Amino acid sequence: MGMAPKPPENTEQAQHIKRKLSVARTLVLATYSGLLLMFTLLTLFKAEPNWPLWIVQVVPLLIFAPGLKRGYHRTYSWLCFVVLLYFTWAVTNTLSPLAYWRDYLAVALTVILFSSAMMASRWRQQWWLWENRH
Template sequence: MSIPLTTKLHSARVLNWLCYCGLLLLFVVRNLFLPGGSLALWLVQTVPLLLVLPGLLKRHFRAYLWLCFILLLYITNGALHVTMPGRDWQHGILLVLSLTLFFSAMMTSRWQRMQ
């Protein structure tokens, strides 16, 4: 038995928003509340995500595609730092959230085009 497309799309959108907000929250905690962070680094990390926010709010499928391209930078950064010895827990969370958001955004854009 197949799951209806509208159910898949709704679940993917919920997962998108959870991971998107999780990434923004992670950057706030890392850069504004933990030692070693800075306001400039927080801006560098959050501005690319905020660029696609208007399109995500309008549920435009191209915004999800652009989000996937942007997330490749975060995935690369997370994978690089996770494999280095002595790194903090934040890099693992960054990698998991980025990968989850990448795949859910990719499937959201695909399912929106099919609908």
């Protein structure tokens, strides 16, 4: 079991955590939007769009939109679990001899999304502890 994050000890540390959280949150939102946009554009520009596949790709991500908007640390944690599925799919496609640029892009987006969501979750918990202490 993981260790619970420690709250910042002073205002300077708290402000540093807030800045890191802001950067992580920006990265999460950018890569999250990037994945949604990639899936949508790839579906729209096909000669015969596969809408059921698009729904399967996009709906699991859209479930997290309200929690990401509010900045809940549990939303970031659960998003990490779901992103692992996308990562597995992307890496499998990338290692195929028929790999396309979109597969490499999906790997990059999922790695950045996972890492930034993981850190945003931790820093959000620390910031929450600081806010409730003071």
